[in-house]
Amino acid sequence: MSTTGPGDERANVAVVGLGGIGGVVAGLLGRAGRHDIVACVRRPLDRLTVEHPDGAFDVALRGLVEPAAANPVDWVILCTKAHETASAAPWLARLCATRTRIAVLQNGIHPVRRVGPFAGPARVVPTVVYYNGERLASAGVRMRRAGPWDLAIGDDGDGRALAALLDGTGLRLLITPDLATLAWKKLLLNVTANPITALTMQRQSVLRRDDVRALCLAVLEEAAAVGRADGADLAADEPVRAFAYLMNYPPEAGTSMYYDRLAGRGFEVDALTGAVVAAGERHGVPTPLNRAFLALLRAISDAASNAGVTRAAG
Numbered sequence: 001m002s003t004t005g006p007g008d009e010r011a012n013v014a015v016v017g018l019g020g021i022g023g024v025v026a027g028l029l030g031r032a033g034r035h036d037i038v039a040c041v042r043r044p045l046d047r048l049t050v051e052h053p054d055g056a057f058d059v060a061l062r063g064l065v066e067p068a069a070a071n072p073v074d075w076v077i078l079c080t081k082a083h084e085t086a087s088a089a090p091w092l093a094r095l096c097a098t099r100t101r102i103a104v105l106q107n108g109i110h111p112v113r114r115v116g117p118f119a120g121p122a123r124v125v126p127t128v129v130y131y132n133g134e135r136l137a138s139a140g141v142r143m144r145r146a147g148p149w150d151l152a153i154g155d156d157g158d159g160r161a162l163a164a165l166l167d168g169t170g171l172r173l174l175i176t177p178d179l180a181t182l183a184w185k186k187l188l189l190n191v192t193a194n195p196i197t198a199l200t201m202q203r204q205s206v207l208r209r210d211d212v213r214a215l216c217l218a219v220l221e222e223a224a225a226v227g228r229a230d231g232a233d234l235a236a237d238e239p240v241r242a243f244a245y246l247m248n249y250p251p252e253a254g255t256s257m258y259y260d261r262l263a264g265r266g267f268e269v270d271a272l273t274g275a276v277v278a279a280g281e282r283h284g285v286p287t288p289l290n291r292a293f294l295a296l297l298r299a300i301s302d303a304a305s306n307a308g309v310t311r312a313a314g
């Protein structure tokens with residue numbers, strides 16, 4: 001990282017994956033203007049509009065479509081879906097050096113296990129993402145907020161370095177000593193809101209129905225029991241708290257899985273509902289509701305992915 005003045009370290013930053021989450025963070029970093037940003041994308045891009053809760057803005061971005069054109073950076077911000085991590089390996093191979101840190105802005109638990117095999121000499125820095133990001137039809141993204149934080153980061157050297165990197169973006173950061181428990185708490189939100197919005201093809205307003213609320217609480221009880229068996233520090237009333245947290249999202253917000261269903265893409269299912277079912281199996285905790293969701297989500301996701309392959313081939 002090159003230092004240009006006290007407290008003003010200019011870094012080279014590569015954002016890999018400019019969807020709902022990556023588009024927002026790349027836009028905010030670009031607007032802050034403190035670092036040199038490159039967007040690693042699959043389709044050419046030179047501008048981005050961010051529909052931010054405080055007003056829309058437009059930023060110019062340097063987009064790269066060929067991993068071979070990328071050089072090592074100080075920070076990678078990895079914002080692909082969890083199941084797309086392996087496909088980002090060519091980017092990571094070019095971007096990572098010993099000085100590189102990879103901030104993982106993905107849902108799911110165990111990001112270090114997921115990204116580590118592709119990180120080479122770089123260090124993996126986990127986060128928990130709370131903001132909602134929706135891709136718009138044009139080159140744009142909409143950011144929605146819920147609760148007091150946009151992003152949680154571990155209270156360690158790499159976490160504090162990430163907080164410094166994001167200074168000036170306006171992202172509201174929670175620095176926490178127990179990010180692993182927070183990741184489980186976040187997973188509880190995802191195994192409830194994501195499947196239900198994707199299966200019903202309705203935005204989060206559907207969670208306000210009494211019958212759906214009862215289903216959410218049952219799914220949350222089941223997943224929380226798995227989380228506790230997996231070592232997460234989850235209180236007895238965590239399911240009720242998790243549901244209350246979901247009520248902070250505006251009813252018109254979708255979820256990352258709902259946006260994928262709407263666009264006919266495959267789902268990030270194994271890192272979310274699949275992770276709860278797998279951890280339940282490991283710890284001997286039954287997960288009948290999550291298993292039912294998993295079968296339905298995989299059926300829809302596989303059909304969408306196969307249709308996508310056929311479209312690409314034809």
Ligand SMILES: NC(=O)C1=CN([C@@H]2O[C@H](COP(=O)(O)OP(=O)(O)OC[C@H]3O[C@@H](n4cnc5c(N)ncnc54)[C@H](OP(=O)(O)O)[C@@H]3O)[C@@H](O)[C@H]2O)C=CC1
Binds near residue numbers: 017079084105106
């Ligand atoms: N959306 C949300 O509200 C939230 C999402 N999250 C999590 O954040 C992560 C990102 O989600 P989200 O932003 O919604 O996902 P999106 O699908 O909107 O964005 C993912 C982006 O990654 C790109 N991508 C995938 N593979 C590659 C690759 N090999 N090289 C370059 N780009 C690639 C996709 O490109 P292309 O456009 O070409 O498909 C897409 O633009 C997920 O883990 C999600 O669960 C967490 C909190 C909220």
Ligand SMILES: CC(C)(CO)C(=O)C(=O)O
Binds near residue numbers: 255
């Ligand atoms: C919590 C929620 C639903 C917020 O968007 C999310 O993480 C997602 O959409 O994947």
